[in-house]
Amino acid sequence: MSSFVAHPRPAPKKRNLAKVPFVEVFAGRLQGVVSSGSSGDRVYVSLIQAGTGNFYCSTNNNRPCGGLRGSPCKHLEALVTNAIAQYGAERVCRAMGVPEDTASAWGIVNALGGSAQKVEAGEVFARFLDYLRYVELPSDQQARPEMAWFVTG
Numbered sequence: 001m002s003s004f005v006a007h008p009r010p011a012p013k014k015r016n017l018a019k020v021p022f023v024e025v026f027a028g029r030l031q032g033v034v035s036s037g038s039s040g041d042r043v044y045v046s047l048i049q050a051g052t053g054n055f056y057c058s059t060n061n062n063r064p065c066g067g068l069r070g071s072p073c074k075h076l077e078a079l080v081t082n083a084i085a086q087y088g089a090e091r092v093c094r095a096m097g098v099p100e101d102t103a104s105a106w107g108i109v110n111a112l113g114g115s116a117q118k119v120e121a122g123e124v125f126a127r128f129l130d131y132l133r134y135v136e137l138p139s140d141q142q143a144r145p146e147m148a149w150f151v152t153g
């Protein structure tokens with residue numbers, strides 16, 4: 001019987017919440033929202049597709065990232081670095097289908113042979129906004145599984 005007891009997920013490790021407020025593996029992509037290094041109120045939507053390794057980065061208003069010139073930009077690097085900080089290299093690499101020793105933005109893209117392919121930022125940003133709605137719910141003592149990504153170490 002004890003094998004049916006649900007074990008709590010291990011607590012997420014330290015992720016830089018200010019830099020990467022949202023990161024997830026969803027729909028075969030590692031994707032998330034990364035704060036701009038230069039402007040406090042601008043954010044970038046960055047993602048890497050598992051399988052193809054195709055990647056993209058733009059502002060939430062679909063302005064292509066200036067750092068994306070055929071190679072992963074600093075936002076994609078921050079996304080991967082913080083995904084690894086939270087989920088561990090093993091989980092991130094397994095989700096992307098690459099060996100664990102390729103656990104970096106460049107490593108994953110190179111291992112998969114991907115290139116920059118446009119994806120509408122809204123696809124990812126809408127999911128971020130959905131999650132943010134939970135922040136505005138009245139707090140109680142119950143853990144919300146949907147908010148596990150938001151917990152800091």
Ligand SMILES: [Zn+2]
Nearest residue numbers: 057065073075
């Ligand atoms: Zn970027």
